[in-house]
Amino acid sequence: MKTLEIGIAGAGSGGLAAAAGLAQAGHRVSVFDRFDTPKPVGSGLVIQPVGQAVLAQIGAADKALDLGNPISRMVGREARNMRRVLDVSYDLSGTDARFGLALHRSALFEAVLDAARMAGAELIPEHEAVGLTQGPKRQIRFTKGRESAPFDLVIDAAGAGSPLSPLVARTLPYGAIWGTVDWPAETDLRPDWLSQSYRAARRMAGVLPIGRLPGDTTTKAAIFWSLTPNSLTRWKDAALDAWKEEASEFWPSFAPFLTGLTDHVQMTPAFYSHGTLRQPVREGLVHIGDAAHRASPQLGQGANMALLDAHALCTALAVKRLPDALTHYVQIRRRHLWLYQLMSAAFTPLYQSDSRWLPALRDHVLTPLSRVPPMPRILSRLVCGDLVPPIRT
16 A cells, blocks of 8 residues: 555544544544644534444544443424424334434544544644645645645545535525533433424424533533524524523423523534535545535534545545545445435424424324334434445445
């Protein structure tokens, strides 16, 4: 195998996982990040079984498991009548062999960062990528007129706002505000479930138990509240206590998680888009993660997709030489990526939209059907991330 010089733009989960895997394979890897001290952005997420397998492959699983919290079930109820309209179990065998791993983004970041450093990848902060040179050996262009050395391969892992990606995604009408709070001593919510409450598809609140933050012993929860860009402005202008009262009335189980909130800045807004690059590779360049495909977090697959992209790229480079390895990468990821992008586009408006008939269809048709075999097993595989093989052999 020829040793490659590889440059990665972006120190997110996908970029760092790629750095770890490629450095372990003997390549010389440089990771550039725009922050002076690389750090994650956001609150909680779920690493599904397919993503956990990638973490194990690069040596990051033990730390992630130590900090995170296993999730056995995803449950959602209609707020008005408390009817259960979402109920997906990770492991129908009853052995708990499969589970979602809920954790804070900082915990995932620290786990994959440690793995990348242990593998020998070089992390270079304060280098914000703004462009690329052309040709078989590309250089990354940074702010202040700087350029990197030439690389055999550049990996764009700079996320949804990547200046290197040509992806034009469709903006979704709903997003959410996210916060990280202490898990309360008194709550009727289970610490091994992702719990949600809905009112039609116009309102959604959720609680995700995420374990511990790095360097902390306190058990945490990620909370979220759906809204549109216009309602975000109104939320910021209104008194925080007024929203806390509204949210507590909407879902009484939500109230204990709001007591520690005293300022709007404790909740971070996140808005989503949907789209996929038709061709994520070009000469000497590959886009992975949100730089290549974006979707809502409804199926909980965002970070998992980035991890799978990283693993598939490592696999392709292990069996093919450039440029054939990039073509092989696209081939082994295409089917899984296409299916999950399609399913995300189909499921999202059932839970976040202004539609009146879609939530009625969800509650009165799809929910009863979801309880009829083989649908429970299909939904479980869908959430676990392996409804079809994540990497096609």
